[in-house]
Amino acid sequence: MRILALESSCDESAVAVYDDATGLLAHEIYSQIDLHRIYGGVVPELASRDHVRRLLPLLRTALADAKTLSTQIDGVAYTAGPGLIGALLTGAALGRSLAYAWNVPAIAVHHLEGHLLAPLLEDDPPPFPHLALLVSGGHTMLIDVAAPGHYAVLGETRDDAAGEAFDKSAKLLGLPYPGGPELAKLAQAGTAKRFDFPRPMLDRAGLEFSFSGLKTAVSLAVKE
Numbered sequence: 001m002r003i004l005a006l007e008s009s010c011d012e013s014a015v016a017v018y019d020d021a022t023g024l025l026a027h028e029i030y031s032q033i034d035l036h037r038i039y040g041g042v043v044p045e046l047a048s049r050d051h052v053r054r055l056l057p058l059l060r061t062a063l064a065d066a067k068t069l070s071t072q073i074d075g076v077a078y079t080a081g082p083g084l085i086g087a088l089l090t091g092a093a094l095g096r097s098l099a100y101a102w103n104v105p106a107i108a109v110h111h112l113e114g115h116l117l118a119p120l121l122e123d124d125p126p127p128f129p130h131l132a133l134l135v136s137g138g139h140t141m142l143i144d145v146a147a148p149g150h151y152a153v154l155g156e157t158r159d160d161a162a163g164e165a166f167d168k169s170a171k172l173l174g175l176p177y178p179g180g181p182e183l184a185k186l187a188q189a190g191t192a193k194r195f196d197f198p199r200p201m202l203d204r205a206g207l208e209f210s211f212s213g214l215k216t217a218v219s220l221a222v223k224e
Helices: 033-037 044-065 085-102 111-121 162-172 179-188 212-223
Strands: 002-007 012-019 023-031 075-081 106-110 130-136 139-147 150-156
Touching (some): 002 044, 002 085, 023 044, 044 085, 075 085, 075 111, 085 106, 106 111, 111 139, 162 212
Antiparallel strands (some): 002 012, 012 023, 139 150
16 A cells, blocks of 8 residues: 655645555655744744645655656545644645545544654554653643554643743744754753753642743743
8 A cells, every 4th residue: 555645734844655565665845944934933824825835846756756656646644633724724635636636545644643653664663552752843742552543641731832832942042943953952062950940740640741830930040
């Protein structure tokens, strides 16, 4: 079975061709970082329009690299959410249109399930069941993964996600967008015990997260 996959949930356009017998045949990705940098964050309308421009060229390149014809595609998968609604619609419209034209199934993929199952593509995939820490965009979750399609959320963030706390803290420090990687890079050369920032909810029952207090502490430290 050979699947064409489309991703357009936020600020990256991506296309891949995957074969269940031979693995990943080709993948192409285009990042919108330069487009959104001048605004200090993702602008949904600009993101959607850029997906419209980028997806078809990426598609053609991926099919060519995979040496795959449309007649060899057995299904078209696309990210169905969560994500930016306009950006998601671009991938969904293209994916469903191709599936209709090629007379193959259109497969709506849950964004977070895609993250959970991505490690199965590794040479040494985790065995089932396993515990997964899912950190993506506005999501930070601990999930009990019993098997594909069988998940139990054990805990998640009550406010900001880890990535949001990174990006917002970086913005407070005047770092360029995207701030998370820039902040992580600086931290490698920093003094680990220079600031005593809180680690919220360690004294509470359960496995939930909170990052808003950490963001506030960083804000106060910057002002001082």
